Every structure is written in C-alpha cells, then in structure tokens.
Amino acid sequence: MRTNLLRTAAAAALAFLLTGCAGDTSSAVRPETAGGVSRATRSEPMGDVSRATRPGPAGGVSSKIASVRGSRITVYGAKEGARTRTITSPNDYGVTRVFLVERDEGKWLQVLLPIRPNGSKGWIKAADVTLAETAHRVEIDRGAFGFTVYDGDRAVRTGRVATGEAGTPTPPGRYFLTELVRPVDQDGAYGAYAFGLSGFSPVLRSFAGGPGQLAIHGTNKPSAIGTRASHGCVRVSDDDITWMAKNLAIGTPVVVRG
Template structure:
C-alpha cells in the first residue's frame, strides 16, 4: 500500500511538472502500420539500433522483480530522449533512449518500484529483466489493470484485469532448444506485420529476448507475441521462442491491451 501511495504522489508531481493531465490509456494502444523493413526480422518489432546507446553491455538485471498489482503503473516518456540511470543514486545517466519505438509509437516502461525519488523501470534490452531508473519529471505515469500470463508447460495464455479473466487460449511456445524465456516482461509495441503474413494480423513486441538466439533472420532475438498462418501449430512447443496465438485472439488483444501491459511467462 505504501508503495502505491508513493507512486500516486510521483504521478501528481509529474502532472504538476507538465501542467496538464496525463493522456488516457488509448494513446498507448496505437497500432503502427509498419512498412516492409529492408532486412527481414524474426520478431514484429525491436528497439532501433540508434534509439539507445550505452558504452558497454547493460548489467543491471532483477530476476526477482516483483510487480505490485493490479493496478500496475507505466511510465510514458515525455522528453525527446530519456536518461536511464543504472542505480537510484547514480550521478549521471548511463544510457539514453528515444521517446519513440522503432515504428514511431510512444515509448513506455513498466514501473517495478521507486527509490531515492526515481522510478525503477523494466527495460526492453538484454539481459532479460534488465532494470534502470528514470526521473519522474521525464515521464507521465499511468495506471493499468491488464495482465498476461503464459504457461510454457501448459502451452496456454491467460489475460485478465483487476476484476475478471478476459481470455484463456492455447498458445505455441518455444521448443526445448529455443525456449520461450521465463520471467516478468511487458508489451513494448504493436504492429500490423503486413510484410510477414506468418506473424498473423497483429504482432506485439515485448521486452523479452531469447536466451539462446542473439540474432535470427536479421533481428536481435526479441520475443514477440503474434498470430500465425499455421493454426495447427497453436498449443505446441514449435517456435524459436515467440508466443503464437490464434488470429482471432491476437486481434482481440491488439484492440484491448495498452503498451506496458505486464507479460509474466512461467
């Protein structure tokens, strides 16, 4: 409860700093009409190579990250480029990220806590469950109630909010050799992948990355949640790590879920 009160207080500070109300959640449900990329990628979207920079590999991860929700909280970047600190007390940012995703959607982070006046957020980079700290004045904080849980052993996906289950459906997950990574992640982008029909009508990018594949078909091994042109694969362990669901199901989620929605894979 104290944690939620602190986040609420930070929300008020952030709103006071920008002088206007935070945007409604539908702004974070925008869907990109993605053009065909020059290089085929295995996932629906990924952080553009020039959208963040850091001097060496990020080493701050929290494999025991705990989310206090629902409700959960997301941080939508409001400055052109946001500084990411590698500790709540670091004097200067170690990394900078743009306020837009590869396909031009608003960049959001899933908030995992706060410390020393900074927000602890999950980052969409390697290693999995990387965390950093951002200044509340650089973001708008929003509350959301949606969540996604994927069972790799049960080959299923469950979606809900604070009061009810909204979907339970079979899902295809990674094979034994290229498993879907386990952990706490979030949705970072959603596109209509018209250049790759095998991804179905919609595809979410996530903050998760394969623990086996560092690159694949031009991508960086980012794990997607998408539809499929092979419905017979649903409910089986057949992918390179991505999560596949039926096209009707992914369409429903694309219309429903805001970016920043937690994705818990177990």
C-alpha cells in the same frame, strides 16, 4: 526480431522483429502505398497507452506504465547515482517509448528495461515521463501451452499458445508489450497482429539482422498451437491476438511461467 524502422523499410523491420518466430518471412509484409501511409508498407505501429488510464479494479491489482516525454531519457543504476545509458524515443517502430514501473518512489521510478539481459531494471526521473495505469496483465504458462489475460484479479480471456522449440525456447520471465504491429498480409505467418515484447531470445543473439526480440503474434497455422513450434516467440490464434490488440495497451505486463 527487430531492426531500426527509422532507417529501414517497415517491411524489413517487421521481418526482423518476427523472423525466427515462424519459419518463413516471405509472406510477412509487402510494399503497399494505399491508405495514405507515408512509409513503404502498411506494417503499421498501432499501440499506445491512451486506453490504459482508468480507475484500478476492486482488487487493487494494477500496473503503472511510464511514457517518455521527450526524445530521449537517461537511465540510472541507482537513485541519485551515475547514469548507465540513454534510451531514445520513439522506439524503432515510431512508437513512444514506454517502461513498466516496478517501484514508484515519488521523484524516482524503478522500471523494467527492454534490453539484454532479460529482467534488467534501472531508475528514471518521474519528471521525464507521463504515468498511466492498467489493470490488465497477461500470464503465459509454457508447460500447459495456455495464456490468461487478467483485469485485476479477474480472468477475462483464456486461450492456447505455441511456444519455442527445445533449441530456441521461450524464456520465462516478466516482460511488457513494447509495440503493436499490423502485418500487411493478414493471412500470413504472423497473423492479424504482432505485439513486440521487452525480452529477447536466450539463444539467438542476432537473427536476420535483428537482435532476437521476442513477440506475441497470430498465426496462419493454428494446428501448431499447443506445441513447441517457434524460435522463441509466443503464437496465439488470430481471434485471440485481435482481442488483445483491441484491449491491451502498450506497456501491459506479460509474465511467462513454467
């Protein structure tokens, strides 16, 4: 789950992001000042879109990522329509706010929004963002407990996942990566890394002070992979989440099926 990192300690924010994904948050983070980090802990936001921009694959399968230029952006219900909300940047983790572009119509972009209900879309002005492109996407099959990372139309990484329990399921849908966090305790419940997702639990409107945000993260209980074990988040092996952290940009699309 997530809370406002700009107003609270990073340790608490990471716990709020991921509380409910694992049963215990006590080992998630701890205060640490080593390494020159100015915040309370080294639960560091790490992702950006700098590695996203490159030529599209031969198959032409790619997605556009819009990064907000200023400190806030206006979202409209329709092109030239009334404004519906203002979203600030950076996000709660100090990461530049990004959106996954669904339609590019020149001066206007329809984007997927990181808000409830899942799948919400809005229009933003192209002049308010910087565009990048990624050929990567992540597909998660809930029924098969598996994931595949594609580079264009080519599978480049596959693995197993754990998903939400029956009472707190991982909701199907189209999402995107919103931030990358490295927990202090690499052997803790959330493993080596955690990616925030743009979606939210359909059951947990709030949990431990956070809004019920979903995530993809590592685990210190690999035996649970291949089962329904979480409160909605997707767990993968530490090897897999480390590969994702090194190769996937913030904004990369994630599709949950099944």
